[in-house]
Amino acid sequence: MKVSKVQLAREAFKHKGFIRKIPVIVRMIKSATKRGGYKPHYKNVVLPGLVLVYLISPIDIIPDLIPVLGMLDDLALLALALPMLVTEAEKFVVWEQSNKEMSNITEAEII
Numbered sequence: 001m002k003v004s005k006v007q008l009a010r011e012a013f014k015h016k017g018f019i020r021k022i023p024v025i026v027r028m029i030k031s032a033t034k035r036g037g038y039k040p041h042y043k044n045v046v047l048p049g050l051v052l053v054y055l056i057s058p059i060d061i062i063p064d065l066i067p068v069l070g071m072l073d074d075l076a077l078l079a080l081a082l083p084m085l086v087t088e089a090e091k092f093v094v095w096e097q098s099n100k101e102m103s104n105i106t107e108a109e110i111i
Contacts, residue, residue, distance in 0.1 A: 017086075018082055018085075018086060021086055021089045024089045024092060024093060025085065025089050027092070027096070028040065028088070028089055028092040029045075031092070031096075032045070038092055038095050038096070040088050040091075040092070041088060041091075043084070044084045044085065044087060044088035045085070045088060047080075047081055047084060048081040048082065048084055048085040051077045051078065051080070051081035052081075054077060055074055055077070055078070060073065060074075061073050
């Protein structure tokens with residue numbers, strides 16, 4: 001049974017509703033690039049980015065030509081990186097909600 005790298009990546013992306021969190025991740029990245037925006041934990045964003053670059057690149061630690069082991073290194077990296085990114089996205093949602101609540105507060109006059 002030959003399984004493609006793309007199929008394995010799709011299955012890994014379904015982990016913890018990753019597909020549904022993609023818009024949140026995009027908003028998080030946009031906010032992180034703005035001044036005064038969200039400051040994500042460095043390792044929770046950079047490591048998944050590096051894993052994505054590794055998965056896209058044709059260079060592998062264990063070549064995909066080796067039947068089982070070739071896919072396992074990719075899956076292991078996805079299993080490590082996706083929960084980190086999902087956790088950071090959840091922290092961003094909490095931060096975003098607290099910022100909305102703070103923006104609703106208006107100035108008051110002390111009597």
